[in-house]
Amino acid sequence: MSLVNEIDYGTPASPSTEMVTLTIDGRAVTVPAGTSIMRAAMDAGVEIPKLCATDMLDAFGSCRLCLIEIEGRAGTPASCTTPVAEGLVVATTSERLDRLRKGVMELYVSDHPVASLDPCQQDDLELLDVAAQVGLTENRYGFDSTRHRNTGLDVSNPYFMYDPEKCIVCSRCVRACNDVQGTFALTITGRGFDSVMAAGSDQSFLESDCVSCGACVQACPTGSLIEKAVVEQGKPDHSVITTCAYCGVGCSFKAEMKGDQLVRMVPYKGGAANHGHSCVKGRFAWGYANHKERILNPMIRKSTSDPWQEVSWDEAITYTASEFKRIQAKYGVRAIGGLTSSRCTDEETFLVQKLVRAGFGNNNVDTCARVCHSPTGYGLGLTFGTSAGTQDFDSVEQTDVMLLVGANPSDAHPVFASRMKQRLRQGAKIIVIDPRKTQLVRTPHIEAAYHLPTLPGTNVAILTALAHVIVTEGLCDEEFVRTRCDWDAFQDWAAFVAEPRNSPEALAEAIGVPAADIRGAARLYATGGNGAIYYGLGVTEHSQGSTAVMAIANLAMATGNIGKPGVGVNPLRGQNNVQGSCDMGSFPHEFSGYRHVSNDAVREIFVKDWGVPLEKEPGLRINNMLDAAVDGSFKGLYVQGEDIMQSDPDVQHVAAGLQAMECVVMQDLFLNETANYAHVFLPGSTFLEKDGTFINAERRIQLVRKVMEPRNGMADWEITCALSNALGYPMHYNHPSEIMDEIARLTPTFAGVSFEKLDELGSIQWPCNETAPTGTPVMHIGSFVRGKGNFVITEYLPTAERVGPRYPLLLTTGRILSQYNVGAQTRRTDNVVWHDEDLLEIHPHDAEERGIADGSWVKLASRAGETTLRAQITDRVAPGVVYTTFHHPDTQANVVTTDYSDWATNCPEYKCTAVQVSPSNGRTDWQEDYSAFSKQSRRIATSEAAE
């Protein structure tokens, strides 16, 4: 294996369809109009030396290395900033050019603290490669020049460092931060020889606005910005392309290795979801794979009050199978179930649901998507006919108006947020519906056209009010609706939304937003050109979550914003494989491809393939399983890579359910919170240790490639197979590709997918079948999956969770950039420098009323429970609203969330809980008890004691 070296074309590709032919060094080249001569030359295989240019960034023209000569034109223009023209005759080398380049290069090198000109001696120095390329073999000025701007090393960022001495002021880092990432954290300070790059206003990287995305490090050609791991471990020697295991953006990375050690993750330009960009999590936060707390041996115990005993894989699997068999014999076939994980691969998820349906003989399988995007499935299924985002990410380049509802992509989907920002800086507009002033409301060079800070729980009201304006002001796209949608359903819907009680004026008070703003936003979305809706868990995690998803679909259909690039309805998926885990049949009522278990024809296909009879009744959902456990009819649970004890609402209820079970099997990397209640612990493997696929928020199936052996001895899919075999339902696969073949055989939307094709194409967006052999970037072109688009009436019904004198504030929850979900992975990396505890955001007015100081401890109480954490006083939240994250088990923010849930799917109402906040001087009883219990429960017997 070797390093994957991507070609750097020097400047970005031109989108033009008009072609131009020119001659470069005697070769005829045909390229799109607008291409730079530098890029055209590279296309023809001629690499012009360059330093300030790289194809992730627009040309800058500062280094003067890329000079060329053009017949009939005077001088030596820079090839990076000179566009092609028909018939040009270009020379990239000549005696004059060579001399000029060498001169420039010599100056750069002399000003740069290197010890020699041998690129092999240095770590990762593009500068020296270019020196070699221009034929510079000696440096007349010597290597011991000291820079006059030595401001010292900046090692404040945990993952990379900055050595100003090595900066050649090419501005690649500054432009990467501005143009690619959109953070504007870097500047060039000083003049002439004194100029140098600086973070913020001469701050350290850590103090500056830097979000540690790594784009500047990638862009730096001199090693002035460099990963600490490269300095410590040396240059990688081979790399493998794989997919990030954090969020639903699904960035492609080169895992760069030295022997069997991972040195760094570098975003892959060929990745169709990220085009070479990344965020701090995927780029840097992979150290958890080697964290000392990772469990590598299987363990069992009779009771959760016993310490864990390490056992062999064989013993652990045999014990689990015998327990599950015992429980089924005693309490019935439906007394056990399983949970798939959105963090595992499609293949692993598919096997867990197969194990439950074919091996357990029931349909008690659910997944963490229950608690995030299950309403998307229900809502989009009813309106469009299938449960998925309609667009690819690239579609945003053609969007004129973005309507962002209940999502905070800058923190949760950072790489897509950077794409949105690029488009917004080009002039597109954005409307933000969110109780909080999130980053996209105002960030450098971006200001939302409207921020509608709704009170939590009023999404359906505001979405219906937007529809009211669109219908009553005649802003519908009637032609689209007549040809593409069910006209009768539209008329019923239009009559409903037009009722005066649905007007912005009638609903403004309930929503907490001025009617005029709602009207303005509706007009902008309907008439501003291509309108695209992006939404997140702020929409789904409500008692009317499914209704809000339908309200969103209604808006898109009414305005004709569906079925072409630039528009659409796009759920931003939280975890890396939420889309995949849903597609794979993780819900208790449906097989892969969203087909109901009661459908005889569909079930028959699976019965034939799997060779066992299958249950036609839906199984239990997670929350129903916990309820049934308390009732005594559900006794055993196999959990793959989920931490329901931390991520699910009303923690005390989850604990009661788990405690009532006789065999809880936890498969994960760490002893997570759920493991405190487990009887069997099966150590899992990381995404670096297995092959498989993830599916991102744009339905894009991408390969995850194994770069090292599983440290626990088995990939997760192998563990599920072993368990199934022990239970008497044989499962044999030699490689995950064979599992994908089975998925393709059984699932029409995946019919054309195979590992081989994924290897060849890089990625595939489902549906992929005979009519779409390379996949489907944009859905519902020409007609909806269900035929005619269906308008659904969305009556606003306030949640039963109301504020009152005891609980006068509304709590909403979310996450931040550097941490991921329950934090099991990111808390075990240096990302904790940015967020080492959950904080409660509270408005200055509410804080003052309660005598709460910034940074002081407060008690957060709801009717479900109470916890303590520290307060952060900010006007990001409106008066009456408080906000926190759920990354840390010490806080257990979900102790306070309630068991209210979406009417259709039981997706919990995380985003709206009535609470009270008061000053506090210590932890709550629950926190004390839980922390003592947790410590007790995590004990592992030493091998001596185990004997």
Add this chain to the structure above:
Amino acid sequence: MGHSSNAPNKLVAMANQIGTFFATQPKINVPEAVADHLRKFWDPRMRNQITSYLKSGGTGFDPPIREAVQLLVTQDNQ
């Protein structure tokens, strides 16, 4: 403090909540739509619990939901 379970009153509340959506939809038979939803998404033990509760004279049902659960009872008897 008791922890919630699939106790009948919780199931009734869940069914009533489902009803609040269907009650707003035009041109549908609400009890049938709710019964269909329960058949599609509720595991048999939950349906049994709610039908037994109704048969034993349980209360708290919104009127169309009572009818919906009655439909499940009738279907079970067939």
